[in-house]
Amino acid sequence: MPETSTWPDLVSAALIGTARRAAPAPPGVPATAEEDPALALLDRAALVVVRDRAGRLPGRAVPLPPAPAETTPVVGPAAARRLRALLAADTAPSTGGGPASGRAAPAGGRPTPVRGGTAGGGASAAGDAPVAGPPSATTDAATAGDPRAAGDAPGGAPPTIGRPLRHRRASPAAAGPPVGRAAAEPGPRSGTEERRRAAAAGRLLAEWLALAGDRGLRVPPELLPDLLDRGARDHALGRAVLRAGGARAAWLADLDPRWSFAARLRPVGPFTAEQWRAADPGRRRVMLESLDDRLSPGHEPLLVEALADPVPRVRAAARALLARLPGTAHGARLAAHARRHIRPGPDGRPRVRLPDLGDTALARDLDLSAPAGVPPGEVRREWLWTLVTHAPLDVWTDHLGGDRARVVRLAAESGDWDLVDALANAAVVQRDAAWARALVPTVLGRLTRGHDMRGSRGPALLALLPAAQRCAWALRRARAADSPRALLAAVEHLECPWTRELGAAAARIMRAADPGGAGSALHGVCERAEAWMPPQLHPLFAPFAGAADRDPRARLVRVLRFRSDMYEELL
Secondary structure, three states: OOOOOOHHHHHHHHHHOOOOOOOOOOOOOOOOOOOOHHHHHHHHHHHHHHHHHHOOOOOOOOOOOOOOOOOOOEOOHHHHHHHHHHHHHOOOOOOOOOOOOOOOOOOOOOOOOOOOOEOOOOOOOOOOOOOOOOOHHHOOOOOOOOOOOOOOOOOOOOOOOOOOOOOOEOEOOOOOOOOOHHHHOOOOOOHHHHHHHHHHHHHHHHHHHHHHHHOOOEOOHHHHHHHHHHHHHOHHHHHHHHHHOHHHHHHHHOOOHHHOHHHHHOOOOOOOHHHHHHOOHHHHHHHHHHHHHHOOHHHHHHHHHHOOOOOHHHHHHHHHHHHHOOOOHHHHHHHHHHHHHEEEOOOOOEEEOOOOOOOHHHHHHHOOOOOOOOOHHHHHHHHHHHHHHHOOOHHHHHHHOOOHHHHHHHHHHOOOHHHHHHHHHHHHHOOOHHHHHHHHHHHHHHHOOOEOHHHOOHHHHHHOOOHHHHHHHHHHHHHHOOOHHHHHHHHOOOOOOOOHHHHHHHHHHHHHOOHHHHOHHHHHHHHHHHHHOOHHHHHHHHHHOOOOOOOHHHHHHHHHHHHHHHHHHOO
16 A cells, blocks of 8 residues: 555545455554454554544644623522423424414515414414515515514515405414323324424423523523524524523523524614614614614614615615604605595595505605516505505594594494504504504404404504503403303413413303313313413312313313422522
């Protein structure tokens, strides 16, 4: 063998086989006594590895920065054991903090319709995300999609182009996964059942982290790598991990590129226009979105400049923020456009005139276009949707007369539900709780009559209200409910912890229900209760602790007990 034989020669001989190629003799290693060519090859390979490692010259390591001192205590042993159990059970990718997830709304368009949506599913993905940018039918197709794009978050749905959403009857909710004793029971399970159990564990994991963060406690440091891995898959969970992980979570995340999401989730401090211009596109959008909680009239010049940004998502973020600023020149132009296209009729009800695709001023102010291949009528309706979304909401009370409730009533009486939904979307994008309060009875009234919530801003409107008002809205309907199906219509849009009064009202109907006759509606209500009912109410379901597993109340009482113990451990 020539003296130049190296590691690749050994690998090549191993792949081809020593029966066809002799084991090479690398230079600089002692001879081997093995007669078997295969064993000789392995011995020589081992010697080469030892030689290469022993001959490596020492380098100069850069010491890692020390972890910052912690200021919050670690959770107790019982809470730590429960967290480990949740991590072991949560084997599937998390779907977020809500009881269920759907497809995300495309950036700047209407919510993406999901066929066969479950009545008990959550609204966090499909119903609650504000639709802030230009409609999908009029946006650059190469950049339309999830508003969290540019690498900031996984997921999202492709934009859709079509006529305004037709409200469909919702199909019943599937039962959620039992947690606790049933999770440890042996026996064959389907892949769907395993995923449901993992999703239930994921919800409880998110609740555990949120509760620990609320109570000023932090997770055991040895669990941070596993939690950061999960946070990289689910950024809603990642925020909770960073909050409950203490200073060490952020420190550790900086050491591994896999956890780079943490840097993007950290709050962005004040910045200058020059710093914003120097940032890359993804960072420019994140910097604009950081203004969400501290938006002021002083930000108008920067937002106006951002309207000319070359990246559509940056422009969409700027438009959404400008829509929330009162008294801007941009808002005044949109108000003038809105008054031209929606006028009060002889009976006071609004009369809509769809925009002209040749209206260059409107197209410029809203960054709109008319893509080839899309029916003009659809494009014009999408243009109107975008105009209503971004025009100042007070233009409608001034222009149509009366207060917010009257404007909503007149729009509903006109039968133009596209206009009602566009007003609802405007309230969500502009974060206007007063308009949300006026719209909720009309918009959610349609949903409680069986229309699919994924085609509505209803759940997102409800989320703008304080939790106590949301629960009060649901409580009024729960007290009037006489069946699990009616109860499900009252609570399926509620994405917040229930009050004890709402939990007790729901329990009254759930306890009296026939699991055979109630069918999937009882499953849907129990799934919601697993996530949001006060866990201290578990004694109300004690009679069902020994029920057959097909009765969802048996699983519910286990979950409520599990959550009750979890709360006590984190005191």
